[in-house]
Amino acid sequence: MSLPAYSESAAAPVPKPAEVLPLRRKPPRFARRAAAILSGVAAQVLPPLVTLGVILLLWQGLSGDAAGGLPAPATIWLESRELIMDPFFDRGGVDKGLFWHALTSLQRVAIGFSFSAVVGVALGVLVGSSRFAHRSLDPIFQVLRTVPPLAWLPISLAALHEANPSALFVIFITAIWPIVINTAVGVRNIPQDYVNVGRVLRLSPPEYFVTILLPAATPYIFTGLRIGVGMSWLAIVASEMLLGGVGVGFFIWDQYNASRISDIVVALVWVGLVGFALDRLVALAGRIVSRGASAS
Amino acid sequence: MSSRAYLSIENLGVTFNAGQRASEVLKGVDLTVDQGEFISIIGHSGCGKSTLLNVVAGLVPVSHGAVILDKRAVDGPGPDRAVVFQNHSLLPWLTVYENVRLAVDKVFRGRKSRPERHAWTLHNLALVQMTHAKDKKPHEISGGMKQRVGLARALAMEPKVLLLDEPFGALDALTRANLQDSVMEIHAKLRNTVLMITHDVDEAVLLSDRIVMMTNGPAAEIGDIVRVELPRPRRRIEVDATPAYIAARHAVIEFLYARHTGLHAAA
Ligand SMILES: Nc1ncnc2c1ncn2[C@@H]1O[C@H](COP(=O)(O)OP(=O)(O)OP(=O)(O)O)[C@@H](O)[C@H]1O
Ligand SMILES: [Mg+2]
Numbered sequence: 183m184s185l186p187a188y189s190e191s192a193a194a195p196v197p198k199p200a201e202v203l204p205l206r207r208k209p210p211r212f213a214r215r216a217a218a219i220l221s222g223v224a225a226q227v228l229p230p231l232v233t234l235g236v237i238l239l240l241w242q243g244l245s246g247d248a249a250g251g252l253p254a255p256a257t258i259w260l261e262s263r264e265l266i267m268d269p270f271f272d273r274g275g276v277d278k279g280l281f282w283h284a285l286t287s288l289q290r291v292a293i294g295f296s297f298s299a300v301v302g303v304a305l306g307v308l309v310g311s312s313r314f315a316h317r318s319l320d321p322i323f324q325v326l327r328t329v330p331p332l333a334w335l336p337i338s339l340a341a342l343h344e345a346n347p348s349a350l351f352v353i354f355i356t357a358i359w360p361i362v363i364n365t366a367v368g369v370r371n372i373p374q375d376y377v378n379v380g381r382v383l384r385l386s387p388p389e390y391f392v393t394i395l396l397p398a399a400t401p402y403i404f405t406g407l408r409i410g411v412g413m414s415w416l417a418i419v420a421s422e423m424l425l426g427g428v429g430v431g432f433f434i435w436d437q438y439n440a441s442r443i444s445d446i447v448v449a450l451v452w453v454g455l456v457g458f459a460l461d462r463l464v465a466l467a468g469r470i471v472s473r474g475a476s477a478s
Numbered sequence: 479m480s481s482r483a484y485l486s487i488e489n490l491g492v493t494f495n496a497g498q499r500a501s502e503v504l505k506g507v508d509l510t511v512d513q514g515e516f517i518s519i520i521g522h523s524g525c526g527k528s529t530l531l532n533v534v535a536g537l538v539p540v541s542h543g544a545v546i547l548d549k550r551a552v553d554g555p556g557p558d559r560a561v562v563f564q565n566h567s568l569l570p571w572l573t574v575y576e577n578v579r580l581a582v583d584k585v586f587r588g589r590k591s592r593p594e595r596h597a598w599t600l601h602n603l604a605l606v607q608m609t610h611a612k613d614k615k616p617h618e619i620s621g622g623m624k625q626r627v628g629l630a631r632a633l634a635m636e637p638k639v640l641l642l643d644e645p646f647g648a649l650d651a652l653t654r655a656n657l658q659d660s661v662m663e664i665h666a667k668l669r670n671t672v673l674m675i676t677h678d679v680d681e682a683v684l685l686s687d688r689i690v691m692m693t694n695g696p697a698a699e700i701g702d703i704v705r706v707e708l709p710r711p712r713r714r715i716e717v718d719a720t721p722a723y724i725a726a727r728h729a730v731i732e733f734l735y736a737r738h739t740g741l742h743a744a745a
Contacts (some may be wrong), residue, residue: 279648375567378537381555383584393580397571472571 294353306365328361368402402469491542521692
């Protein structure tokens with residue numbers, strides 16, 4: 183009560199030190215760290231969110247009400263609200279939430295990609311360590327890797343007869359080339375010093391493979407895996423469109439036939455987010471596995 | 479020291495074949511080294527010093543002549559000829575301890591038990607004063623420390639010959655002096671047979687029993703050998719003004735800059 187009167191009547195310099203002192207005291211360490219982390223996250227997350235907002239506003243403004251055209255964000259929200267809000271519903275058949283479609287597609291990618299990782303790394307090691315294998319196989323790989331994923335589909339359907347294995351094969355064949363090529367580069371680039379260490383110690387081929395070749399090539403292998411997983415996700419969506427059944431790819435195709443463009447937009451957001459998560463996951467795995475290996 | 483040569487390089491010739499063109503790097507190199515002797519090899523850049531060392535290591539095949547170590551001809555690399563490379567060549571994905579342990583496990587498997595191999599690894603890290611950093615990765619330690627670990631890894635193999643290819647070339651003068659002292663101490667303690675390449679005349683004189691001076695390539699050979707008549711143990715501040723030191727130093731400099739200038743090698 184008396185405080186305002188006091189500060190008004192007293193000389194200005196008197197209360198000042200009392201106000202400044204608490205500010206000078208450093209905030210507790212954890213608070214400072216939390217603030218630093220928060221501002222770091224904000225710097226990462228805010229710009230894309232703002233950009234997204236601007237894009238949505240522009241989209242909304244530009245897309246008017248033309249029937250049959252691209253629906254505006256507000257229209258999508260109205261038409262596909264259930265799809266957005268409940269990814270987990272399951273009414274049997276292919277009438278499921280997007281989570282289930284994405285999960286099915288992810289399972290296919292997991293199987294196909296695992297095969298291409300194992301076979302790709304093995305082939306890459308062979309091509310990278312044997313001059314003869316390099317000469318005979320590399321030109322063939324360079325040609326095959328330019329074949330677009332969907333061009334493999336009729337061939338694999340003809341060879342395998344069934345839809346599911348064909349989809350897996352398309353993923354396998356799409357993802358394998360970057361894995362083979364990057365692994366081979368990594369093996370060929372092992373510094374001569376490391377090779378010499380192995381020779382002086384008389385490491386047996388399996389010992390050399392485990393203690394020197396694999397760790398030295400790991401950063402390259404993960405570059406290949408990262409490109410490969412991205413390509414396999416592209417391939418699965420495309421190949422499911424042709425194959426039917428449960429899966430994000432077929433969901434998109436199905437909604438297109440039913441002229442539900444809003445649902446397609448929602449599915450595309452899912453495709454993008456899942457692909458992004460896959461990429462980050464492989465990158466993270468690579469960082470964990472090759473800790474310190476790249477710095478020498 | 480001993481009457482019979484421990485390591486002998488006999489009429490050694492090395493020729494590299496690059497496509498159709500063959501380049502003769504070494505020709506008619508003869509050298510005998512006693513057990514426990516410390517030999518430095520000095521010569522202008524590109525004359526073939528590393529090639530000579532790598533032949534003894536077994537990393538480069540002999541084209542002509544032979545290298546005989548402890549009565550057996552060298553034909554391929556092996557842990558009885560441990561190499562410390564100029565750029566340390568520690569495996570970056572292993573810790574300091576693991577780098578040394580890898581060599582210990584490989585060399586002493588079957589001869590030492592697991593706890594003995596652990597103790598031997600730690601013993602060699604202690605020898606180069608690197609125990610404190612045993613759990614660090616190579617990129618977390620300084621250049622001088624990496625060379626110490628490289629040295630520990632080589633010593634841990636209990637090699638017949640220790641091969642050092644410009645081990646301190648990339649280090650600053652103080653770190654280099656420090657490591658030279660360590661190498662002298664270790665050599666006094668273990669009496670290893672050492673072949674060391676260096677560009678540093680003082681380093682050669684301070685550390686060596688004999689300094690091998692190579693002529694310029696191509697087809698380089700041993701031009702002359704200087705014996706350093708300094709008693710051991712040597713301490714740098716005590717020896718560097720003695721007549722023997724000055725004489726050896728002068729002989730090397732005279733060879734390098736008056737008789738075999740690096741001019742046509744550098745051109
Ligand atoms: N694997 C190889 N194939 C072909 N030529 C080689 C090979 N290794 C070395 N040489 C050649 O042999 C010569 C001697 O090389 P070396 O590395 O032994 O020289 P050096 O005396 O160690 O030089 P520096 O002091 O610069 O290390 C050089 O001309 C080099 O080009
Ligand atoms: Mg060299």
